[in-house]
Amino acid sequence: MANAAMADNFRRPQRAVAKASITEDKSQRDRAYAEIRRRILENELPAGVQMLETEVADMLRMSRTPVREALIKLADEGLVEVRPRHGMQVKPVSADDMREIYDVLTSLESTAACLAAERGLSEAELAGLDNAVAEMDAALGRGDLKAWAQADQTFHDLLVTGSGNRRLQDIVAQLRDQAHRVRMATLTLRPLPTASNDDHRAVVAAIRDRDSATARQVHREHRKRSGTMLVELLRRLGLGAL
Numbered sequence: 001m002a003n004a005a006m007a008d009n010f011r012r013p014q015r016a017v018a019k020a021s022i023t024e025d026k027s028q029r030d031r032a033y034a035e036i037r038r039r040i041l042e043n044e045l046p047a048g049v050q051m052l053e054t055e056v057a058d059m060l061r062m063s064r065t066p067v068r069e070a071l072i073k074l075a076d077e078g079l080v081e082v083r084p085r086h087g088m089q090v091k092p093v094s095a096d097d098m099r100e101i102y103d104v105l106t107s108l109e110s111t112a113a114c115l116a117a118e119r120g121l122s123e124a125e126l127a128g129l130d131n132a133v134a135e136m137d138a139a140l141g142r143g144d145l146k147a148w149a150q151a152d153q154t155f156h157d158l159l160v161t162g163s164g165n166r167r168l169q170d171i172v173a174q175l176r177d178q179a180h181r182v183r184m185a186t187l188t189l190r191p192l193p194t195a196s197n198d199d200h201r202a203v204v205a206a207i208r209d210r211d212s213a214t215a216r217q218v219h220r221e222h223r224k225r226s227g228t229m230l231v232e233l234l235r236r237l238g239l240g241a242l
Contacts, residue, residue, distance in 0.1 A: 028066035033073055035060055040079050040090055041180045047092035056088065077174050093182050095234040101179045102227025108172050109160060110220035113203055116162035117212035128158045129204045136197045145187050152193075155200055159219075162207070179230075186233055196222065 036056065039045040051059075057067045071088045074080045080088045093101075121129075135151035153176075160172050199222035206215035 028062060029069045029073075032060055032062055032066045032070035036067075036070055036074060037079065037177070040074075041177060041184075043181055043185065045090050047090050047181070050087065050089040052087035054087075078178050093178060095231050098179060098182055098234060099227065099231045101175050102223065102230070105172065105175050105179070106220055106223035106227060108168055108175075109156065109223055110216045112160045112163035112165070112168055112172070113207065113219040114212040114216035115165060115168075116159060117207045117210050117215040119162070119164050120210055121162050121207060125158070125162055126204065126208055129155060129162075129200075129207070132158060133197060133200045133204065136200065140192065140194065140197065148193065149184065149187055152196065152200075159203070182230060182234070186230065189233060189237070190229065196226070 036045070045051075053064055053068055053071070056071070057064045060067060071080060071082050075082045075088070079091060081091055082088050132151050132155035136148050136155070139145070139148035139151055156176070160169050163169070199218060202218045203215055203222070206212075206218060
């Protein structure tokens with residue numbers, strides 16, 4: 001019994017060290033993933049950029065293992081392509097890509113609006129949507145399109161969360177990331193998005209009234225118009241991909 005107790009006491013520090021090591025590895029991977037993703041979405045790593053795994057690791061001042069794991073996750077999300085012996089390449093988003101992305105976003109987000117109205121949102125959840133629209137109005141009033149885009153993103157995030165459907169939220173988040181670079185790169189090339197704010201107000205009103213059919217229809221038309229406008233803009237300007 002004494003020997004068994006001594007052996008167990010010996011193994012405990014080893015288990016603690018192993019657990020700490022696993023936690024540290026996961027933390028490093030998550031940090032690598034978050035930083036690479038941020039640089040892609042903010043166009044610091046634009047479409048077409050190709051880097052070796054070692055170059056990415058040097059850029060982030062990390063070892064290759066967490067970087068490799070982060071790149072695999074980003075590849076699964078459609079942001080990069082991982083190529084053996086060539087590292088990674090940031091994937092471009094073409095007009096056809098945007099059409100496909102918005103086809104799916106339109107369907108899923110209009111379903112989210114419907115589900116949110118059916119479940120009935122709390123006053124705090126409704127206030128969050130109202131505040132996002134108010135921030136969009138204020139941003140347009142001072143001509144700050146970047147702030148408008150951030151408030152618009154907040155609105156869509158809250159709307160999808162309000163659906164209560166975790167799988168829907170995950171799929172929409174992945175698609176929205178893929179479209180983010182194009183939305184930001186064309187932000188100043190589009191008409192002033194006043195109608196978008198009005199659409200959002202109408203969706204919130206329908207959700208507050210528990211009118212799921214109207215919430216679905218208004219948001220569906222809103223997303224269809226946005227997607228069509230972006231695709232036509234890319235084609236008209238001859239922007240093959242971003």
